[in-house]
Amino acid sequence: MTTATAPEAIRASGLRVTESRAAVYAALSALPHASADEVYSAVVDRIPHASRQSVYNALNDFADAGLARRIEPAGRSMLFELRVGDNHHHLVCTGCGRVEDVDCTVGHAPCLHPSDDHGFEVASAEVTYWGRCAECAAAATSHP
Numbered sequence: 001m002t003t004a005t006a007p008e009a010i011r012a013s014g015l016r017v018t019e020s021r022a023a024v025y026a027a028l029s030a031l032p033h034a035s036a037d038e039v040y041s042a043v044v045d046r047i048p049h050a051s052r053q054s055v056y057n058a059l060n061d062f063a064d065a066g067l068a069r070r071i072e073p074a075g076r077s078m079l080f081e082l083r084v085g086d087n088h089h090h091l092v093c094t095g096c097g098r099v100e101d102v103d104c105t106v107g108h109a110p111c112l113h114p115s116d117d118h119g120f121e122v123a124s125a126e127v128t129y130w131g132r133c134a135e136c137a138a139a140a141t142s143h144p
């Protein structure tokens with residue numbers, strides 16, 4: 001997906017490279033669709049003195065700079081990912097919360113058009129497919 005190193009990617013998005021930003025970027029590369037708390041746990045493994053606030057700030061800076069994308073499945077904590085700009089969608093498991101990427105149906109935004117656009121120039125459509133992942137479906141079948 002991305003071949004740039006963390007400092008290169010951060011700098012390319014116009015942000016200053018700091019130790020916590022580099023660690024947050026590395027954590028997000030390893031954990032697509034991570035919540036802020038999951039990113040924080042991964043960062044603390046590498047930088048024990050990292051503060052929760054510095055991790056949250058880095059995530060918000062990344063999202064504001066277009067380096068990361070925030071996804072907010074209804075009723076779940078906000079998730080962050082580095083895959084941006086390709087208008088992809090998500091499958092979310094209602095059982096275990098697993099999230100998978102799904103390529104855009106058409107390849108560019110908006111890939112869905114409302115039946116009535118009320119005069120809007122529609123720029124994007126975010127699609128979340130809800131269902132059970134294969135493991136949760138299998139577990140439900142074996143333990144009804």
Ligand SMILES: [Zn+2]
Nearest residue numbers: 093096133136
């Ligand atoms: Zn599941």
Ligand SMILES: [Zn+2]
Nearest residue numbers: 081083100101
């Ligand atoms: Zn994604």
